Amino acid sequence: MTATVGALAPISRAACVGGGVIGGGWIARFLLAGIDVKVFDPHPAAQRIVAEVLANAERAYGMLTGAPLPKRGRLTFCASVAEAVADAQWVQESVPERLDLKRRVLAEIDAGAPAEALIGSSTSGLKPSDLQAGLAHPGRLFVAHPYNPVYLLPLVEIVGGAATTPETIARAKAVLDAIGMKGVVIAREIEAFVGDRLLEALWREALWLIKDDICDVETLDDVIRYSFGLRWAQMGLFQTYRIAGGEAGMRHFLAQFGPCLQWPWTRLTDVVDLDDALVEKIGGQSDAQAAGLSIRELERIRDENLVGIVQALKAGQGGEGWGAGRLLKEFEQRLWAQAGGGAPAPDPTAPLELLEIRVSPAWIDYNGHMTEHRYLQVFGDTSDALLRLIGVDFAYVEAGHSYYTVETHLRHLGEARLGEALTCTTQVLAVDDKRLHLFHRLFAGPERREIATAEYMMLHVDSRAGRSAPAPEHVLAKLRAIADAHAKLETPAAVGRAIGQKTRLAAPV
Known part of the structure; x- marks a missing residue:
């Protein structure tokens, strides 16, 4: 990847507290946007895990875009939360999903970060108002809920709590936009926000289908990836169903299929018992489905597939791009514009x-x-x-x-x-x-x-x-x-060459 001087983002320093699957993805996203990142994670293998995630991210970006990325930011591992956040402009908390733990860590971040620093939480379900309790500066805290892999999937759900200021939300959107992400503001806080609520509904129904032996995990995944998963990748749910309504559109679709919602198809109101037998059943089927591929190998396959989908979406709509592809196209245009002024x-x-x-x-x-x-x-x-x-x-x-x-x-x-x-x-x-x-x-x-x-x-x-x-x-x-x-260089031998020159095919007889 060609590097240029300077970062595109309106920040130059970030801190990440937690470097697991999600935290590591945030680290990679920031670094590849030219932002220096300081990390605190007490896990003994944190540096190895982050290095592996960053290697996968760089590999994926090399396939995703030929636009000149900024010079990669500096990565520093710190011995404490206070050291990591001391000069940060954005702090991203990605510790395990326990309210008591998150409150304790966020209090440390709030006490040690500069007054103007943004504080985002990667929580997938906790309400930001609950996370703000006890903070000295609650107005700068918000949920910044990403999707895995953070370095490739651009969506971030931005959710403000009761004390979050409008300025905080606006600044967060600007930073995310500058690093090629799509910050979507959720109008009202609710547990699990929007994306995870949709996923939870699908996940709950899927667990019942496996428990009741309707299908195995590979069959269920095939149903998704060979059908509506492809549609969702570029049109989501409501726009897909608008098309399903034919020329009459969404209103016709709702009139035709709305009554089905009353039929006793779903078990969404029941909670499956994840006992040892069901856990082992799902685990064994998942092991068979993986066919010996390691997690890192599966991550690289996932990244390659995502790159291909986004590249295809980038070429859609007559070259204007569609969905995540249009977002990539617009991000690349900004990268090229920046490179024009700073590239050697x-x-x-x-x-x-x-x-x-x-x-x-x-x-x-x-x-x-x-x-x-x-x-x-x-x-x-x-x-x-x-x-x-x-x-x-x-x-x-x-x-x-x-x-x-x-x-x-x-x-x-x-x-x-x-x-x-x-x-x-x-x-x-x-x-x-x-x-x-x-x-x-x-x-x-x-x-x-x-x-x-x-x-x-x-x-x-x-x-x-x-x-x-x-x-x-x-x-x-x-x-x-x-x-x-x-003009002082040797003229390449192939200059002026015609097709088949020196080896012309004989004319047909």
Whole structure:
């Protein structure tokens, strides 16, 4: 991942008290947003666990986006809560779900954190008003309930208590937005908020289905992941049912299926007895379903699948993105805009290294390698990186001018595998008032295997007039400086090559 100077978020220092599954995810999310994080967790394996979560998060981000992330924040483990929170701007508490424990820890945080620091609790069900009891500064405490994995799933339920100030909620939303998360404000506090209440209903019914031997855990998971789980990933519940109502929409759906709610289908009002026999039954079926895969292996599979889904949603709606994909697209645009002002200029005496990215699960074809149209995407992204370097950025395009690709020749020389690091270089071959002639080379892996090349001809256009136009002098000056330096480089042998050159196929007879 390409790093740039400075962080996008309106904070630069965070503290995380608790570094387990959720706390570790928060740590990774903050660090990869360029925020320094201090951690307190008395667990003897805390540093190992956090390191493993962070490694998975970095792997996932490498597949998720090619946008230049800020330089990774500094990670520091502390010996006490007071030391961890002493200079924090945001403190995230992620200790076990016990009210007495959380109150004690939050009191320590409240006593040691700066007066202006935000304090979020990762609780999945406790009301913030109950957590605020006894605090000296209750107005800055709120629930910030995320979903696992925190570094990939963007939603955070923001729930204020009776004493939480509107300013606290607004500041929390701004921080979450800046680190690529979706802060959803829940209007009234209630135990378990919104997401966990929905999950609890499904979970309770699922336990009865297993206990009553209607199905096993794998069958139940298959029912979810091969049907409504796919719909929920991009449209949620109500919008899905709106479509189910046909042209008459939601009102028709409610009229048609509303009476079903009175039928005695559900056992939601009963609580299943999780006795030893049922626990062992579920545990044994879950072990069989995992087929020997470790938790870390399952986490990586989950992350790859999530990346693929989000990438697909990013390309939806005619390229505008949909749901979590649109959120990612908007976050990447801010990252690119930030990078334009702070990224160090590449060495002009060599082909420019403009793009570093990893092969995403969404890019893999039926042969298990990167599918061919993704090569073109990587080369296109590299061309975009060059354009940003010379000042042809989002603002330039919105003003009505850009460079359009008018001719491309791409050679496939090798294969790229899932998760493999890719580096793309650019050599400027020629420049005039309207035309830009480029040669890209794509390398894979630490050994930098050359796996593809692409020759590009681009034309500067007035997009509003719909015709070519001379580029402005400030853009041409930057291009000429690079072209003059690259004129001293050896011209790649493949420049000007035609398809099948030297190995032309015989004409059919």
